[in-house]
Amino acid sequence: MKGRLERSSNAEKNRAEDDRNSSKTKDKMNHFVQCSVILFTIRRGIAPFVLHRRLDKMIEPRKHLTQIDVDRLIAATKESRHEMRDRCLLLLMFRHGLRVSEACGMTLSQVDIESRVLHVFRLKKGLSTTHPLRTDELRYIKAWLRVRAQMKPENDAFFISERLNPLNRRTAWDAIRRYGEKAHLPLAAHPHMLRHACGYELANQGADTRLIQDYLGHKNIQHTVQYTAANPARFERLWPAAPRR
Known part of the structure; x- marks a missing residue:
């Protein structure tokens, strides 16, 4: 009886091993067929309809907003229910690379209008720094603070909701998504895109x-390299100007 069980167990193991080998063989054959189709279509001058999965990983769509996209996003706040608050929110998030939680958690004491600076408190153990405020930022800040003063909140949150509570992350997410749709941006906008756009x-x-690492408060410089690596200005001097003929 014991011998039968052992033989049965060995047979099952052999079948399982055969199934794994068969599966590996099929994967190799599929890979070979895909590569053959691509080479055939390229040689024939026809665009291949099968893309290798490794190429899919190399070709990624744009995941950040450009300066023009941000301008359109801010313009979309015009005549909205919270125009003053939201345009100030969008501009500060972009200019100072704020995460949505950093923006929603801002307090009045962080904004020094007289000294024209913003004290940025970074999350995720990032480097907190002090940034200068530009003229247009100060204009948007003052306009929002006038509206905020009329609302008479009982807290020191810089951005507040209609219920006079600190602005919620979800509210900011929904607002930016709606403004992106209204601005007809080429990609779905969300708050973290403004931080990437800054970088x-x-x-x-x-x-x-x-400098970008310090400005964005990155603890690891590897998170900053993506911005400078994608900058086309780095390659401008690689080829000399063509001689005039």
């Missing part, structure tokens, strides 16, 4: 990686 725009302006 890419700083790189386009020629800021070096270390």
